Amino acid sequence: MATTEVSVSPELVKDVPRSERVPEPSVVIIFGASGDLTKRKLLPALFHLEQQGLLPQEFAIVGVARRDLKSSFAPDMRDGILKFGGVKEGENKLDEFIARISYHAMEFDNDDGYSKLRDLLDKIDEKHGKKCNRLFYLAVAPEYFADIVNHLGAHSMAQPEAGHARVIIEKPFGHDLESARQLNDDVNKVFDENQIFRIDHYLGKETVQNILVFRFANGIFEPIWNRNYIDHVQITAAESIGIEGRGPFYEKAGALRDVVQNHMMELLSFVAMEPPVSFEADAVRGEKVKVWKAIKPIPIENTARGQYAAGTVDGQQVKGYREEERVDPQSRTETFAAVKLEIENWRWAGVPFYLRAGKRMAKRATEITIQFKQPPMLLFSGASGGPCKEIQPNIITMRIQPDEGISLRFGAKFPSPDMTVCPVVMDFKYAGAFGSSSANGYERLLLDAMLGDATLFAHRDGVESTWALYTPILEKWQKTPPSDFPNYASGSWGPDCANELIGRDGRKWKKV
CATH class of the missing domain: 3.40.50.720 (NAD(P)-binding Rossmann-like Domain)
Structure with missing residues (x-):
């Protein structure tokens, strides 16, 4: 490509x-x-x-x-x-x-x-x-x-x-x-x-704040940012590290509590919210809460969980979760969680959002993928071939970390006598455009708190709205212990059940 x-x-x-x-x-x-x-x-x-x-x-x-x-x-x-x-x-x-x-x-x-x-x-x-x-x-x-x-x-x-x-x-x-x-x-x-x-330190990241700028400061994107044009949305938060000696904490937390309920729901809200009347705290936080409250209750069959076993990450052999320091050898704590969400409002009805987060994954990466619907293909039927086997859907990828940037995938004609369509990518990188920075994201948050600007902080209504979505899942998981833990190797992209979750809809996780 x-x-x-x-x-x-x-x-x-x-x-x-x-x-x-x-x-x-x-x-x-x-x-x-x-x-x-x-x-x-x-x-x-x-x-x-x-x-x-x-x-x-x-x-x-x-x-x-x-x-x-x-x-x-x-x-x-x-x-x-x-x-x-x-x-x-x-x-x-x-x-x-x-x-x-x-x-x-x-x-x-x-x-x-x-x-x-x-x-x-x-x-x-x-x-x-x-x-x-x-x-x-x-x-x-x-x-x-x-x-x-x-x-x-x-x-x-x-x-x-x-x-x-x-x-x-x-x-x-x-x-x-x-x-x-x-x-x-x-x-x-x-x-x-x-x-x-x-x-939530994720909201201190420039790339997270840029989601709102990308959507609302550019007239070419907002008109197509809805169910008429978007097929589905994927949000991935993958870490290659394990629990880093935090066994007692992680045993009580797990991936759903540690990442999905907070970090990933913040990312989802920025992708899905309506334009606020201003970028003042009450207006922005109010639109975020509207998104969370519009999410339908999540059926247990729309969830997947996993726990990492021993494997290889970055060429190094690593141990499984149950062998980590101060972790129960029979632990049922999930180190991977995936969910399928549906937002029942005029903008997003019928557009699934797939979220996955895990530790000891193949690489460290947090990104948002917006996949658009395919155009009618009759015009190009039989046109793709050679190095390009099929016409690929348009995708916008927002990379939150570590290689911060935004990419756009679209189709272009391959130089040949035939009408062969190949996917190409335009890639914007923060470091290349604006230079590298030693900032860690807390600068903006600490300054805002001293100034009394709560735009990038959670209101109690928001915290309770997201917990209301995930508490029933946690309760059901507690009542039905997993029988297959550990169920994915360190250095992989998670358990098979996560692939089955998205595969039921005829889709697959984007390669990160």
Whole structure:
């Protein structure tokens, strides 16, 4: 298949204005700061904002965790910025940024620890000579969410007398519909809904945000973005890695909870939503919820699950899920999940959406495939041959990671005396067009949270809508344990039942 790369002229992007949205004086307080997320993602992202001049002069970071790391925390964060942030030693803003970092050791259920944390924040305010807004980031295990929020409320840190306070909560936000509702109720007792930022790091990716731009900023696509022209949609989220030592977490989660219910439903909503009246938070989130609520209940026969066995990934022999550290040798947890969805509205009725997510797959790739209906073929009957056996449907592929970009497949005449039609691809790559970036996606999300822009964060209605779809599946899977686990080899594209799921409709998964 011939491929033509699409590029962007440097002249078109050299004068693109940069963001000038700078928050008011702020302190970011990270609970669970001793974890990898802080070192690998959050601190590098905050420093990238500093490099771009998007942090206020009065800015500070407070790491909160249980271990006594007061002397080593800031140097360790500096190492993380250099190692994971694409930052070179000697960067002139780095030392000044590190000087803004403090550390506070406490148990998350210790009342006295919160009193001392409040005193520390007051001292930071005194140092800056003004009241700083506070952004609490809960990078902790879900069982600590409610306790931390309650203590923040009890110590008057959730509703300060001056400035504002906001809270970012990492996924998983509940493990089923009932627990999600309970957690929402617990958090809403302390923080108003407009103070709560439920984060999904997928939405920080430029390629995810670009779905909306691709659809709504280009007049050639939106008129055909509907059931009259689109045959079906596929969304794939494949990882080549295993569970990376997170056995206890993954045993409670599984692929459906870990990826499908949140990340993949966000991608689906961007593909399927109606044009919002604006790109303000309420308008965008409202259209997303409409999509989720229009999805018909998912029959159990429209689902597939799997668990990886030993195999070969990238030329390396790897063990099966049940042999992983701290995993039940008879585990029934799925490491692969696939579903077929139908959205019952005027735009999408009759168009199936196929979602699949799995670990230890053949390669790491997250992409969205829009396959269009075939045109009437009488005109070209018997025209294809030679290297092109049949006329292929038009496909738009949006690659979210790792090779970010968009491709369009269409038919073209092969140079020959015959009317032979071959598929060709026009390929746009972000890195080739705009240059590579060391940003990790958290930059936009952290900046938006400090600014109070909740467009790319989940509302409680959205969280509960997606859990309402998947909780019945989880309950049925629990009642009917799989008899064939493990049922796909590491380094493959998942179990046979996933191929059967899409194959029943006369379709097949696109090769990633």
